[in-house]
Amino acid sequence: MNTVTEFKHVSYLWDDAKAATMAGDEVALLIYRSNLLGADLRLTNYGGGNTSCKAMARDPLTGQETEVMWVKGSGGDLGTLKASGLAALYVDRLRSLKNVYRGIDHEDEMVELFNHCIFDLASKAPSIDTPLHGFLPFKHIDHLHPDAAIAIAAAKDGKKITQELFNGTIGWVDWQRPGFDLGLKLKACFDENPGIRGIMLGSHGLFTWGDTAYESYINTLEVIERCAEYIEDAVAKNTTVFGGAVTTSLPKEERLKQAAAFAPVLRGFCSSHTNMIGHFSDDERVLSFINSKDLARLAPMGTSCPDHFLRTKISPLVLELAPAENLGDTASLKEKLKPAFEGYRKMYADYYNNCKHPNSPAMRDANPVVILYPGVGMFTFAVNKQTARVAAEFYTNAINVMRGAEAISAYTSLPRQEAFNIEYWLLEEAKLQRMPKPKALSGKIALITGSAGGIGKAIAKKMADEGACIIVNDNDAERLNTANEALQKEYSKDVFTTVLLDVTSRTDIQNAFEKAALVFGGVDIVVNCAGLSISKPLEEHTDKDWDLLYDVLVKGQFTVTQEGVNIMRKQELGGHILNIVSKNALVSGPNNAGYGSAKAAQLHLSRLNAAELGKDRIRVNVVNPDAVISDSKIWQSGWAEGRAKAYNVTVEELPAYYAKRTLLNEIINPGDIADACFAFVGGLLNKSTGNVLNVDGGVATAFVR
Structure with missing residues (x-):
């Protein structure tokens, strides 16, 4: 023993x-x-x-x-x-x-x-x-x-x-x-x-x-x-750590609000070379450093341990902004930040040019990895969430090292040339070259409404499998918790996060996008998938039915798109809005006045948004499914009974009925809709907007033209 x-x-x-x-x-x-x-x-x-x-x-x-x-x-x-x-x-x-x-x-x-x-x-x-x-x-x-x-x-x-x-x-x-x-x-x-x-x-x-x-x-x-x-x-x-505080942190809730507002803007600057994913930390150790008198002296020195340095770059970018800086007009904020990023890129280029060897690899992305915002926290940006998170962990370690070294003596960092020799070491370059090729959606962030089950969950999983970070959500806490438990078995915390989201609540929608900004840095893909169905004859439809359908399907799509576009414009990276509509937007059927007309409104709203957002390089497209029964919350309501009654068949006969009425005689599954969404955002259709892709097995009456 x-x-x-x-x-x-x-x-x-x-x-x-x-x-x-x-x-x-x-x-x-x-x-x-x-x-x-x-x-x-x-x-x-x-x-x-x-x-x-x-x-x-x-x-x-x-x-x-x-x-x-x-x-x-x-x-x-x-x-x-x-x-x-x-x-x-x-x-x-x-x-x-x-x-x-x-x-x-x-x-x-x-x-x-x-x-x-x-x-x-x-x-x-x-x-x-x-x-x-x-x-x-x-x-x-x-x-x-x-x-x-x-x-x-x-x-x-x-x-x-x-x-x-x-x-x-x-x-x-x-x-x-x-x-x-x-x-x-x-x-x-x-x-x-x-x-x-x-x-x-x-x-x-x-x-x-x-x-x-x-x-x-x-x-x-x-x-x-x-x-x-x-x-x-x-x-x-040492009673005055890092020379004492010269900046006071915002209260926790205000810090997070400010960080969520700034993250997409910072991500846009950091993604000028390659789309980056972000991470935010307001750890007390970070705040004690970034609020201190010694920040101005120590931050430019960079780190000492090569393990720290390789993940955090030669030095961080320190934002010279007040903690409660009013975001106000995004254009004005960007004008304030632009010189800081240009200065950092010039510093990095000078560092490269002064230290390079005849056989050094070409200069890499000159944008900062670590951004320090006194009074608010630390942002890190990298090609994926894990790398961004680990960069934050390593810079926190570097802060610990600086704090300890300053307390016992004086901190020293690697000389610039030694740092360069590590960063641009041919062996490190060879390691980078051996890394797997990025997936189609690497560096992208997707928020899919109603993604705790059915079509939404299939879309979320497809995008995660193709490299995207995803924000999974639902208005049903129990359903969301079940989805979270299932997703944890397949994906790490660096791939997805969850948030309660009722698309009829603007507060919920804003909270969801704030979480996307805090956890991943912003959003690139918004999929409006949340929905419900009410099938009733005209005389049985109530005002409540009508309002609910239009609040969820039409106003929900409008509000989610509006808030998503706000973030995309901050980033200036373009983006995708995908709207999951229905063949019912095009086909007239019995007992369907409320749902069908709301779907038609969704479809035309998509065209209107496509016409307006092209100048922002935000593409708006539609996927029209039909009769996707598997894992669908809609089919757990009275919709199945209503459609069965309309077509004079039993509920059990519905899947076969829907398949037989299609040209291809196929049952449509959630994965089929997910594949269609990926077709729009996977890179091959980046010059396509305002389009409708039917995934219904072939319903001739739903042909767009």
Whole structure:
């Protein structure tokens, strides 16, 4: 039984009983340890850090026992790491590469040579950090990026502080880009200080180790705990964090309102090169930094740890606006913001041109990733929600690092040239080139009304499958909760969010679009799908029936479109309005005066909107379904009985009846309508607006022309 030290700043998660089931399986213990470390974001961020173990294994070529190192492969995440995410290499072959190493100017060629050291041909590609683990003699090694350690590593007096804090038991290696040479320097540091329990990498992170998985785990926790205690004590003595506050935050509700109003405008600027998805944070740590006196000094310095830097860019854009800045006329706001974005893009271009090498990749998107709005919060923008969210997490880590470093000494960031060498590293470029091609709706945000079931849910899922972020909604809380539970099994929180929405309530509609702006940054696709049906003979129709049909179908479509267009105009990225109408907009049938005429109004309203919104590059199109019965709330009401009565058939006979009256003799499903919607927004029909696409199996009387 292990004796556990009490930890205050890190989480001790080791379970002796669980670990005992893996006894003798060093790789299983490596995965277990890695997952525990990755579960505590105080130790390392998503995708950050790497771990390894060395053990004997049977060589498939010789049948002899040989030493093998398993190390987290390129692009993995410790918290979710599985055995398939490890690279396995012959230790002797890896170490023998020093015989052919030609020096630091030839670092990148060594990565290709790692492939000649692979033990398990099915394993993950080795990362650039592989030699950092390979030359150290320990069986288990952890390399992490904890804020507390990086605060010391990034402090002006970091080396001296490390020496004094750990009484010489933690070594120090100055900043150097990860690679083969850094691996040799770690080995040299250990050889010169054989009793040390770890090594601090200047501006970078921490290496710790042990001869068993548990020894490495507990050593890692103890070192980070000591760093965190030291930082906490220093911060406690510093009564004016970041020089004290010079801006007062808006109250929570007002912050969120302001952020929702500004996010689409900011997204429009950040999407000048590629459509971006946004994330907003008003975390107290963020507010303490962006409201401070030292913001102006520290923000332009950028981050220190390369893991932070790669996800947040050279520095953030700080908005020089009052927290309660009146959004007022969007055009006026954009005129205020335009110089800030132009200035940032020029700064980034100058940084690129001053630091580039003859073989550097072409300059990438010059827009900021991190935008700081004093008194309000932090916006981050990236090609997808996960990347935008992770960028916010990493910049929050960078804030923690700056806070700690300033409390114990003075914060130092990576020199501009070193930062460039990381950002435009040819190996990083190769990694980017290997990424999967974006899906058709990547970078797009879709709000589909009535999307907790039936046609709306099918449309939402289709758009999510094609790369869009979706806002799922319904006016029925129970139905929405059921849909949320089902969607959680298929999609992550970075793909969808939910909100109650009654399309007859402008307040609900505004709240839904505010949530779209806060969670994802705005909206690009609005699908008006919410609906209901009432089938009655003329003499039985009531005023209440008529008002409900027109309030939901016509006024609802109008109001949702109006609010959606307001956001699209803020973004200036164009957009799509898709209206799910009906063949009943074109076909005259019995017992259908209210529903049919409302559908006709929806159809013509779509044409009117298409004519008006073309100047904004907002395309308005219609999909006309018919008789979509599966999972439809409409068919759970009296509509089925009413239509069955009108056609003199039973309710059970309706699906077959509807199919037989079509030219194709087909039953129409929700997925068919979803496919039609994707046809309009998937990129092939971007020059098409004001159109009607019938998805009814072929009803000749519903032909538009």
